[in-house]
Amino acid sequence: MIRVVLSTPLRLAALTLAALLFSVPAQALDIEEVTSPGGIKAWLVEAHDIPFTALEIRFRGGASLDAPGKRGAINLMTATLEEGSADLDSQGFAAAQEALAAKFGFDVDDDTLSVSARMLSENRDKAVELLRGALADPHFDQASVDRVRGQVLSILASDAKDPNAIAGTTFRKLAWGDHPYGSSLNGTEESVKALTREDLFDAKARVMAKDRLVVAAVGDITPEALGQMLDRLLGDLPATGTPMPPRAELKLTGGTTTVDWDSPQSVVMFGQKGLAMDDPDFFPAYVLNQILGAGGFSSRLMDEVREKRGLTYGIYTYLVPKDLSETWQGSFASANDKVAEAVTLVKQEWAKAATGTVSDKELEDAKTYLTGAYPLRFDGNANIADILAGMQLNRMPIDYIASRNDKVNAVTKDDIARVAKRLLDADALRFVVVGKPVGLN
Numbered sequence: 001m002i003r004v005v006l007s008t009p010l011r012l013a014a015l016t017l018a019a020l021l022f023s024v025p026a027q028a029l030d031i032e033e034v035t036s037p038g039g040i041k042a043w044l045v046e047a048h049d050i051p052f053t054a055l056e057i058r059f060r061g062g063a064s065l066d067a068p069g070k071r072g073a074i075n076l077m078t079a080t081l082e083e084g085s086a087d088l089d090s091q092g093f094a095a096a097q098e099a100l101a102a103k104f105g106f107d108v109d110d111d112t113l114s115v116s117a118r119m120l121s122e123n124r125d126k127a128v129e130l131l132r133g134a135l136a137d138p139h140f141d142q143a144s145v146d147r148v149r150g151q152v153l154s155i156l157a158s159d160a161k162d163p164n165a166i167a168g169t170t171f172r173k174l175a176w177g178d179h180p181y182g183s184s185l186n187g188t189e190e191s192v193k194a195l196t197r198e199d200l201f202d203a204k205a206r207v208m209a210k211d212r213l214v215v216a217a218v219g220d221i222t223p224e225a226l227g228q229m230l231d232r233l234l235g236d237l238p239a240t241g242t243p244m245p246p247r248a249e250l251k252l253t254g255g256t257t258t259v260d261w262d263s264p265q266s267v268v269m270f271g272q273k274g275l276a277m278d279d280p281d282f283f284p285a286y287v288l289n290q291i292l293g294a295g296g297f298s299s300r301l302m303d304e305v306r307e308k309r310g311l312t313y314g315i316y317t318y319l320v321p322k323d324l325s326e327t328w329q330g331s332f333a334s335a336n337d338k339v340a341e342a343v344t345l346v347k348q349e350w351a352k353a354a355t356g357t358v359s360d361k362e363l364e365d366a367k368t369y370l371t372g373a374y375p376l377r378f379d380g381n382a383n384i385a386d387i388l389a390g391m392q393l394n395r396m397p398i399d400y401i402a403s404r405n406d407k408v409n410a411v412t413k414d415d416i417a418r419v420a421k422r423l424l425d426a427d428a429l430r431f432v433v434v435g436k437p438v439g440l441n
Contacts, residue, residue: 029378031388031398036227038235042215043388043398044226047381051121053219054381056389057234059113060212063185064245064324066203071180072187073195073203076145076152078108080200083144085133090144093134102127104134110181111323112393113207118382121220128233135208136236140200152192159184163267163434167331170259171269171432179248181325209241210234216388218381248325256343256431256440266339266435270346271329272428275419277321277394283407284415285319285328285423290366291416292353293317293330298365300353304345305332311342328423339433340440347426354424356417363413371405 034042063074082104083090097104100123105116115135119127159165169184176182186192213234217226250273275285293301293316301315315332334342378384391400433440 029384029401031401032223033398034223034226034230036230036235038231040210040213040215040227040230040234042217042226042230043392044216044221044223045218045384045388046220046222047218048220051220052381053119053121053124053217053221054385055117055119056216056385057115057117058214058389058393059207059209059241060111060214060323060393061207061241061244062110062112063108064110064180065206065242066180066185066187067199067206067242069191070195070199070203071183071191072152072185073199074113074207075108075185075187076149076192076195077140077200077203078106078113079152080140080144080148081106081134081138083148084139084141086137088130088133089139089141093130096130100127100130102130104131106134108185110185114389116382116386124221124229128229132233132236135233138204140197142197145195145197145200149192149195152186153189156184156186156189156192159186163261163263166259166261167267167269167432167434170257170434171271171329171430174257174430174432175250175252175271175327176248176325177251179324180245181248181322205238206242209238211240212244213237214389214392216385216392218385218388245324248322250325250327252327252428252430254425254427254429256433258437258440259432259434260436261434263336263435265333265335266433266437267331267333268339268343268431268433269329269331270343270429270431271320271327272425272430273423274319274321274326274328275423276326277396281415281419281422282319282321284411284419287363287366287370287408287411288353288358288416288420289317289319289328290370291358291362292349295366295369298369300349301330301346304349305342309341309345311335311338311345315342315346336436337438339435339437343431343433343440346431347429350424350429351426354420354426356420358413358416360413363411363416367408367411370408374405 029045032044034044066073082093084093088096101120102123103118107114117127117131173182215230252272275282291300293299296302297307301317305311305315306313312332312334315330317328317330320327320329332342377387
């Protein structure tokens, strides 16, 4: 018999694939809250089937914690974390990851800075030490900062020519003005060019602190080992970061904003106020959104705007419950000579939905999809860890997974009618149109 021995990177690839294929029924998840000796809390699902652990770390506040006049600093800092730490330069850090078959990811959005780690059990201690260097002792050397800064500036230059990005930038400014939500977390060309190495250290201290920490782990690790890992990995972080920004007042009013752009079609974003995830009406709104615009070809907007009239390839709506403000948004693209008709149809369907009338079939189809699709999210250690971290960020109870589908199924036609009449307002919709629309008022 010939025995094939995989190299460490190939072993990680094989085990990662196994972790993705290994699916745990949502109802069967045993989630335990772990508190480290140093007081760091985490949610853990033990899964010893394969020698692999997925770790998700979140810091509340994200890019919204940029210092005044330093927009883009937290984004640039996050992108530079793995460019060298402790006694390793950027190439050494990358080589060490590969040698350990570890995989780290760093990302940031308006509300959250995210750190993801995937590691083999046999290399866990060394992988933790490597990641600890990036979190506790990053270099932010000038050459790396300048290289990553160049990448951000390239993104900004590309966004300035992208009608979808232009629509998003315009919508954010209209919605939130001077609040951090009102501008791109990438910053502007001017703000990014002005950022210094010292600004990145300040940005790190503002957001990467234990008072805004959320952790989830799934895989081959015990509660005791996880507690020790958390203290070693995160124990040296400062206790507190900068205060969270205030609530973002939503400034959207009804109407249309047009941005002239030379293109054969127009990109359209639209939206109005929404609701928070802890609002008692969130699940009725969630089901209504599925009926209105999130249900693909079964949704009302897709049926009216695409299927019956061919005005777009696709139109979608989505609830956007940010930490500091909430919206109900949608988007589509249409030929310049068709976009005015499409906008009118969206308003008509929005007004129809605002009456709160849905059929029995619409309600049951929406519930069937939403409850049936939910278990499919739990298709591997990494995805489960991500879900657990998101639950904590949204302050959901630890048993939420077991009760979530019951909350969907409990939604009634009366609930739909109540939330529709409470929230939906066609006259309050703000449309942002980027292109050369014809006949649009």
